[in-house]
Amino acid sequence: MAATEQKSGGIVETIKTVVYALVIAGVFRSLFFQPFWIPSGSMKDTLLIGDFLFVNKMAYGYSYASCPSVIMPRFGINIDAANICGWADGDNTRLFGSEPERGDVVVFRHPGTGTDFIKRVIGLPGDKVQVRDGVVIINGTPVSVEPDGQFVETYDAQGPQRLTPRCENAAVGRGGDCLKSKYIETLPNGVSHSILNIGNQSSDNTDVYTVPLGHFFFMGDNRDNSSDSRVRSIVGGVGFVPFENLIGRADRIMFSSAGTSMLYFWTWRSDRFFKAVQ
Template identity: 65%
Template structure:
């Protein structure tokens, strides 16, 4: 009996050690290399859809205290990092509420940013937009949060086709990406001139009329200017995508988005 008990105790100890080692390895991998991220909202349509699953490249910009779970990294500022580029799709920590956001980097330190009638102006120059057809989706609850899309052709009944105008925007460094437009009359379509402070960045969602981003101050739910240390990493590729309320609903998977590059 003593030998059997000893073997059981030894087996339990080995199991515990294996689990601990696995958790440590996973934690190190998540902290230093890639962090999983699930798209919960439609603010980046049609670049990213609700239910897209991706890994964030944390090596792209180096590391700050926000690179660790619960912001535990004992790091001041950023270390071992390259500079983000205009047009990157970036995951960052909200400076006020602590949640992770994903948006496109539009304004670099020292830039001026303004929206006029739904058109982006950078440093006083209009950013070109080229019409690229219409984005269509079904007007229904989307993802685990059950969000309903906004439609340019609204009101639309449930199950109807919801449309938005799509354009290709070309940033000054040559990065081209899709944006969606619903109307040109909202606050975010006509703004004051924003001047990006040193060490900060200006972010916008590609779904321009459905994104709480740097056009909105932190006091009203936006993100304002984002300090460099709050950047977590760059989103490069969608790994998996599900249009349903759960990733287990295999009939809602989007195979055409598996391993899709993010542009």
């Protein structure tokens, strides 16, 4: 009898330990840092497919979007952040809120789908933003853009989704060099970062967008391969992003895998360990 009770008590203690660990992990993820795995190439070459980073949630304060979503299709689990913290949704405000700076790389919830996106802040509330011939114009003044050589990557399937990159040098066979023109863009506040160009397309010439108060305008650094604020959410883009949808700032890449899984250590990119996001 004593042995049975001892065994039963051991199981209960194990369950308690697991539950406590999950609660602590959930609180930590909700309040401080959230892991994020880069799934697409919209932020190349700042962020590559397979980069793994932690998002600083303290940077902009907290809203309903600070709660984690738990999506595991294989197990039929689909718990959205709004299901947990929906009570805090709807007023476009944040607790301990601090607005992002132009040029910050931010993870946010897509205003239409709720999916986590990562892009760069280009337009602040009240700004007028336009793209003309591929150059961003903010409040009537074009940003500085300087040529910076070429970005070269291998034309092959990338990441778990097995995506193939778009190339400026047209059709490239598997294993060939896929090229994109590279530039250094400097925003009005002096923040400089790399952007890529593939060719001329409709998103290189836009109307003038006036960013509403309490909203932000985002663009990907891989300018011709990014679904962002240049396209309204109702037609597949992002549109203006409400302040409350911001999750946090991406500050540093922890490590990076060029393979289909972070567990394939032989595909890790050693030159990206602990690299600052600029």
